[in-house]
Amino acid sequence: MAVEPITGAEIIVKALIDQGVDVIFGYPGGAVLPLYDALFKQNRIKHILVRHEQAAVHAAEGYARSTGKVGVVLVTSGPGATNAVTGLTDALMDSIPIVCLTGQVPTHLIGNDAFQEADTTGITRPCTKHNYLVKAIEDLSRKVHEAFYVAKSGRPGPVVIDLPKDIQQAKYEYVNHAGQKHRSYNPPVRPDRAQVEKAIEAMAHAKRPLFYIGGGCINSGPQACALLTEFVRMTGFPCTQTLMGLGAFPGSDPLSLGMVGMHGMYESNLAMHDCDVMINIGARFDDRVTGKLTAFSPGSKKIHVDIDPSSINKNIRVDIPVVGDVGHVVEEMMRIWKARQIKPDAKALSTWWDQINKWRARDCLKYRPSEQVIKPQYALQRLYAAIKDKDFYITTEVGQHQMWAAQFLKFEQPNHWMTSGGLGTMGYGLPAAYGVQVAHPESLVIDVAGEASIMMNIQEMSTLVQYRLPVKIFILNNKWMGMVRQWQELLHGGRYSESYSDALPDFVKLAEAFGAKGLRAEKVGELDDVIAKMLATPGPVIVDCAVDERENCFPMIPSGAAHNEMLLGPDDQSAKPISEEGMVLV
Amino acid sequence: MSERSNTRGGTEFLAVSKDDLSERHTISVLVDNEAGVLARVIGLFSGRGYNIESLTVAETDVSKHLSRITVVTSGTPMIIEQIKNQLRRLVPVHKVTDLTVEGPSLEREMALVKVQGTGEKRVESMRIADIFRAHVVDATIESFVFEMTGSTEKVNAFINLMQPLGLIDVSRTGVVAIARGPEA
Missing domain, CATH: 3.30.70.260 (ACT domain)
Structure with missing residues (x-):
């Protein structure tokens, strides 16, 4: 049966529909007009018009992270593509599956410095998992389907497809290539059994074990997280999470030690330093977690489960590498654990828990409460109290507020916490939040923001209002780039170079100017009321919450220090000056 | 090598011991x-x-x-x-x-070496080329271009010997390699 030839633009739309795409975040332009025309003529895929291409990618990230599906972006050539670069890099660092369609000048003009031409595949090569330039219409449908496969297989990541305008207009037959085996890229998901056996052997004899779980668990899916939760509970071992791994294990479970790393919990970091068997599942020994490498968990045997072999032995030498998908590995671990009827050393484990509970008793998130000024931590505690029984999703920008949110909000399930971990992109939270809201229209989506970060993508308020996306933006406004100010205070002699947020807008009026609701909390007594009003407002809301300008984020492992040199709070600040070498690190 | 060259920056922040030689x-x-x-x-x-x-x-x-x-x-x-x-x-x-760790392998590199000179130097360059099984692929009254193939070490040795004999230009392919034995 002969297939009717259709245009390249129609082939792309058909391929997207066959891939189950229901929403695209994008911005039109000359080089993608045929594609926008094809989108106009159909009603299966919804298009969300963003106000800046960077936001399109962050929104697709929010969508992807909250659903587990591939997020799709559509931008034009030249500036459209270059604006998307930050988002693509963000998705690469955090292993988020994205397919980004970029327009390109017609094939015969490529290389001629044509209007709105950029070497998109050249520019995005280091910030994508893979990219394609489609130069022949015959390759189009295969490459679109392959892009989805590559984006979501193995360790997920962003994939760019660069689409010259003449390819979008050329005609060819559409063939559905979904599910076709790739000729070279087939990452294994099932672990080597012998390695899993070794890991279980080490765990069975552990006296001071610790689970250290990361974003890989969440990428493996909610079922993998449920299985992991069951396994952790079966062992009775303590479990700490990375910034990316929050929600992979229930935050309120007594076995959870909370976040690990630079601003992680005291008990998590001390446990990491002192453990004898570390079970890293889907985390990558990031420098924010390890601190000083030579002093990192010196006495432990390290098990590392990762789907990406290049993550293993990259920063930290491990003893038992296990390459595979978290879900498959944990399933195998549980099977062996049960089959061998392993009983961990109860006496050693109880001594270990006694020690951990002593560290817990230090109450590392303690801060000096105030009646005069709203403490940022208190604001988040009140926010959490108001939302914890609701179906809520949190996104953040980057800085102090992000760390406080990670410390003070608890996540019971995966895919509910979206933050820019690897790249640390200010301006991530607002677009990511509406990406989540588009996927979960009935849920409560809050962007916990700082007044500096929110300004980086504030234009997206317009997108919120256009699509009536009821995202709540909760700004902890301390009038400073808080984390920069904190480092300047601790590391640079209090010389606050360019970190003051001068000439800030009136956020209430700003919200109103966009057609949203603005609320302000300046006094401690107003806070609960404002939060209640925010939650009761049906549309998008900005809350401008004036918080203590001088508050620092603790606990903190100073750069260049080891886990057991953690600073607990302001009184602990001058305990040890930060070394020259520490100052060089970011 | 006493202090290993460290391509990735940092000193004590790297979990690399000194006995990790390049x-x-x-x-x-x-x-x-x-x-x-x-x-x-x-x-x-x-x-x-x-x-x-x-x-x-x-x-x-x-x-x-x-x-x-x-x-x-x-x-x-x-x-x-x-x-x-x-x-x-x-x-x-x-x-x-x-190829360095997975069984025995072969490595070859090809070089084109231009030598300029007359008299005894010119004769000597021919003699050495003979020893190295290089052959002449271009000649003028005052120059030769030799083509020679071998391991990187052999190519280096040949070039070093040509240095005092009027070496003026070199072009090398870089290494190609393949595993020995019947398997692909």
Whole structure:
């Protein structure tokens, strides 16, 4: 049966529909007009018009992270593509599956410095998992389907497809290539059994074990997280999470030690330093977690489960590498654990828990409460109290507020916490939040923001209002780039170079100017009321919450220090000056 | 080597001990012959601060559109392992073989060496070329171009000997390598 030839633009739309795409975040332009025309003529895929291409990618990230599906972006050539670069890099660092369609000048003009031409595949090569330039219409449908496969297989990541305008207009037959085996890229998901056996052997004899779980668990899916939760509970071992791994294990479970790393919990970091068997599942020994490498968990045997072999032995030498998908590995671990009827050393484990509970008793998130000024931590505690029984999703920008949110909000399930971990992109939270809201229209989506970060993508308020996306933006406004100010205070002699947020807008009026609701909390007594009003407002809301300008984020492992040199709070600040070498690190 | 050269910066913040000496490895990478594939490999090396001592690339299977890239690199065992894993992660990469560790292998390099001179020096350069089984591919009254093939060491030795005899230009292919024995 002969297939009717259709245009390249129609082939792309058909391929997207066959891939189950229901929403695209994008911005039109000359080089993608045929594609926008094809989108106009159909009603299966919804298009969300963003106000800046960077936001399109962050929104697709929010969508992807909250659903587990591939997020799709559509931008034009030249500036459209270059604006998307930050988002693509963000998705690469955090292993988020994205397919980004970029327009390109017609094939015969490529290389001629044509209007709105950029070497998109050249520019995005280091910030994508893979990219394609489609130069022949015959390759189009295969490459679109392959892009989805590559984006979501193995360790997920962003994939760019660069689409010259003449390819979008050329005609060819559409063939559905979904599910076709790739000729070279087939990452294994099932672990080597012998390695899993070794890991279980080490765990069975552990006296001071610790689970250290990361974003890989969440990428493996909610079922993998449920299985992991069951396994952790079966062992009775303590479990700490990375910034990316929050929600992979229930935050309120007594076995959870909370976040690990630079601003992680005291008990998590001390446990990491002192453990004898570390079970890293889907985390990558990031420098924010390890601190000083030579002093990192010196006495432990390290098990590392990762789907990406290049993550293993990259920063930290491990003893038992296990390459595979978290879900498959944990399933195998549980099977062996049960089959061998392993009983961990109860006496050693109880001594270990006694020690951990002593560290817990230090109450590392303690801060000096105030009646005069709203403490940022208190604001988040009140926010959490108001939302914890609701179906809520949190996104953040980057800085102090992000760390406080990670410390003070608890996540019971995966895919509910979206933050820019690897790249640390200010301006991530607002677009990511509406990406989540588009996927979960009935849920409560809050962007916990700082007044500096929110300004980086504030234009997206317009997108919120256009699509009536009821995202709540909760700004902890301390009038400073808080984390920069904190480092300047601790590391640079209090010389606050360019970190003051001068000439800030009136956020209430700003919200109103966009057609949203603005609320302000300046006094401690107003806070609960404002939060209640925010939650009761049906549309998008900005809350401008004036918080203590001088508050620092603790606990903190100073750069260049080891886990057991953690600073607990302001009184602990001058305990040890930060070394020259520490100052060089970011 | 007392202080290992550290390509990745930092000192005590690296979990690398001093006995981790840098090793030279020849890595063979079988890739799809598609636009940009070489840029991906080179970009990986420059982006992550790995060394490239030599790199060759050519299509080796026209019907399957496969090319072979042969990279000679150096680094600690941990870095070499990283390089291989990073290469395997690239989508158009089919196979990565470390010829230095995976059984015996052959390495060859070709050089074109131009020597200018007359009289005794010219005669001597011919004699040495004979010993190295290099042959003349271009000649004028006052110059030769020698073509010679061999291991990197042999090529280096030949070039060094030609230095005082009027060496004026060299062009080298870089290393190509293959495993010995019947297996692919």
